[in-house]
Amino acid sequence: MKPHDEPFVQRLAEYLGGEMDRAEAERFRAELTADGGGEEPLAGLEATLAALRADLVPLEQAERDMAAYDVGAAPPLGLRSGRGGTILRLTRALGIAAMIAIGFAGGYFARGLGAPAAEPASNAVAGGAEAGELAIAGGRARGELDFAARVPVVIQDAAERFALAQQEFPKSSSFSHALLSLARR
């Protein structure tokens, strides 16, 4: 090996880079063998190259891998499939049902433990407003009912990140929102 011989380095690069025609490559290899002591370093360089190439997955596999992780096609955060998404949807449904129930119960008790069925229309509206207020209060009390505890922390964080992404890029597409959210995961 003649590491400081520039023409040799150029030829070696062409040889190892596969840019030498077959006849010339054979001639170059024969020169190195005849030189004595040149074959071993060459084998070392070839082994290094082989090790580098071995670490590389085929492009098709990489494409498949990334396509399976397509952020553009990902459903909106909070509506994802899987266990987390199911728990979130269930929690939301339970929360809404609880709010409605508390609202009705609150409205019923606020009107004096069972008012006659035929109330004037104006009272019905007032009762509805009260029920609405109580529903909001009921919503705030969801923590007591431990619904919030069922929402996975990951999803809460993702929602925050999504909001942050929207702040940072207010006019960007949903793709970039998703990308930013994923990048901050």
Next chain:
Amino acid sequence: MESSGGFRKAGALHYGIRNTKYGARETKECRVTASIDAELCYRQHRGRVYRWALAMCGQRADAHDVTHEVFLRFLRAPPQVSAPAALVAWLRTVTSRVVIDRWRRRREAPLAAVDEPDQPAGPERDLEQEETRQRLRRCLARLSEQQRLVLMAKVYDGQTFEQIARELGLATPTVKTHYIRALAAMRERLAACSDLGVQP
């Protein structure tokens, strides 16, 4: 893709590259354009970026993170390039920097081998290969940026020395020298790490 079609009609898109005809005063418009171009660029080049990242990191999760970080940088500051090859070169440079940044943050090169769930092999052979790969990645991290980029372009993408020279704005003999020096440096470091698959 609907968005890309729209931009093709407008003549503002070439392989996911935004024509930089917009002035600085139109930053918001640029952002919208960049995000759409980023989507096209992402779909066209995600596999390639992921492949580089996986080869350099060894972990699929890390490679996904690196890929998204690269395209996030595209969103934040789209490259001022006008040819597909230049975009690939930009992506390669950014990928390399993102991976190196991650390694520096962790204060060491990655320790894991590439995940290969579909290729069961003997445990001893696996271990040996894993060790070689770990050391190989450490060596890759210690190369100069130009050496690393030349090696990535040549080994990972199979580009010719002339193509690499054009991409990096270097003379072809310089690229060849970088290639041999990078390989020699890696061989020496690997050999210094005793009995690997690579002979000194």
